[in-house]
Amino acid sequence: MIKLSFEPLVNTGMYVYFKGGWGETGKGEKVYRVRSVQRFSRYASKIIKRWSYDDFDLSNASGGLGMYPENMLSMYELAIGMKGDTLLYVRLPSTRYFNMLEKSGFEPAEDLSENKYVGPYTKADIPFDANPPVLRIVTVKNLDTIVLRAYADSFEDEKTVLRFVVNRCRLEEIKDADAIKAKASELQAEGRLKIIEDWRIIAGGAGE
Helix, strand or coil, X not given: CEEECCCCCCCCCCEEEEECCCHHHCCCCCEEEEEEEEEEEXXXXXXXXXXXXXXXXXXXXXXXXXXXCCCCXXXXXXXXXXECCCEEEEEXXXXXXXXXXXXXCCCCCCCCCCCCCCXXXXXXXXXXXXXXXXXXXXXXXXXXXXXXXXXXXCCCCEEXXXXXXXXXXXXXXXXXXXXXXXXXXXXXXXXXXXXXXXXXXXXXXXXX
């Protein structure tokens, strides 16, 4: 659900398989068909003080960017690009860094005073003008809060601009999910199925 990808965005008629538990979202191990999609852009920017950070909260909480669906049968596929000479970290849940090494002591410090070069994305990794952008995050209702933390690794203040291509998908649940799962490899090869893994699978159980 969080990865760099050059694949096309999910489209009408495709299946999406939510692999894993998916916490409190109610999506775990379910398969849906995409009834319709609506795509549009959203931008967010901040001035980041030198040697400091600021957060972009993607959730619907007060002060957040509202990038989570309110409907149980909706899914947002976010494609994100960045402009600015900052380092961008994904935090999921919002209290820990998503990209980290497994060896103890090698994760970024909370304030990025240590190991700040472990796990960030730069503007070269996630170009602002890519179509669509390559940092992909899927959000659904009741998902854990995701925060993007921008750090100015610089002697000067830096402006960070994030470009979101929002792929808003309306879903319908497939009752015979096992039939779709049995053909998962074939459907993936044909571009008719996207498997979206619970973040705990990708992070190796972190936060459980």
